[in-house]
Amino acid sequence: MMVIFMITLLYAMKTGDLYWSILILLIYNSKKINIESVYRISLRIIIIGIISVLFLYLIGVLPDVLTSRDTLEQIDYNRHSLGFYHSNVFPLLIFYLEVYYICIVKERVRDSVIVLFMIFAVIVNVFCRSRNAIIISLLLSVFVILAKKKENGENKVLYHATVLSIPVMSIFSFSMMFLLLRGGIWNTIDTFFSGRFRLAIFKMRRIGFHFINVMSNENFINDNITYANGQDLSTVVLDNGYLYIILRYGILVLFFYFFIAYLLAKKNKRNICILGTIVMVFIANFVDNDLVDYSFLPFILWAFNDFGTNNVIKNVRVKFEKIKEDK
Structure with missing residues (x-):
């Protein structure tokens, strides 16, 4: 945990973004806490x-x-x-x-x-x-x-929907920035979502894609775009949480949220109401950007409140040794 915290501090020094350092501290200090x-x-x-x-x-x-x-x-x-x-x-x-x-x-x-x-x-x-x-x-x-x-019980369809919601919506959001260039039905979809993907294209063209984006907050925010009608836009607001993560922090950071979805689904696989609620939160972030906001923070803490890195490392080591013995 200390190594991860130091990495986030180095990232903060480079970008001026302290979110990940604060998040690591919150996760560490919320272990075994009553999530309710x-x-x-x-x-x-x-x-x-x-x-x-x-x-x-x-x-x-x-x-x-x-x-x-x-x-x-x-x-x-x-x-x-x-x-x-x-x-x-x-x-x-x-x-x-x-x-x-x-x-x-x-x-x-x-x-x-x-x-x-x-x-x-x-x-x-x-x-x-x-x-x-x-x-x-x-x-x-x-x-x-x-x-x-309905009686509570393991619902495999809803469980897999919870696990796959973020990957599916991330891939679709990412693809829309390219499909939109073809026009037709993709323009109609973008119009329904108030031009969110068209705005994301403006941002993408300026900053590009990164595995890990170390751009400063100031450089990321300042877009200074002029529309064809002469209207100026100083900054593009990304109202799609998945595109925001991809463009602001990088594609690799998105896997952190994939893992959160998996942990939340695993914890609540026998509670239909909670699984459906989590899916709705993931859908909400398709049309809003709350993944790095206070409103999504309780879900991150819930995912990791009984998560032990030492146990993970130990389990990986045991499985690796078992594979060696089988050989």
Whole structure:
């Protein structure tokens, strides 16, 4: 663990990005922790944050930022942020509150609470008009209500879906940057996702692909793009979590998230509600970028809270010696 921590410090010195150093410390200090308490604390923090932002918005301290769904044409500014920095934030926070609640109570999920989350999601969507957030929120709610009626047991389909969700969505996201150049149906798909992949192409052309990206935060953020219509864009915001990881940190770092998906699936392979919830979180990161955000942090801590590197090394050594004996 110390070696990994030192590597992340060297990376931070080069890039100015301390995220991985902080994450390693959190993982190390969260071993054997009660994961439910992590989700409870995270849930309370988000609730306090939402109340604080809405209060500051109502008294006029924070602005109501109006945004357009079309990232290129920038027309119809009818999406309200209600004090948050973007109109997508509040709806996604409602989604994560529901996710945290499910992860806390697990099979004790109450239908009345899920319905309440559905009502909140619909009300917030009236103002924020976050299409993707309302879709995944309602899908999660319906799934949990239906999954509750089934007995818990190992569901191989859902287990494999959890393990493969991140690899599949990463490959599709990566491929879309090239398929989009062909036009046709790929343009239609990109338009449905508000031009996310087209924006990622701009970023890709400037910084390229890396196994490990050691570019500084400042260089990564500054894009200074001019559209054909003369509109200037100082920085490209990557709203696809998988493309953000690939372009910001490098392709190899994506395997870290593959491993997280595997560990979470393994821990919860007999709990249908939790597996489905985890898949929904992975889907949410297809249309948002939370993989290096506070909202995804509880899942990382859950994946590693009983993970021992010494045991892994020991198991690998035992298997290697067994192979030698068989020969």
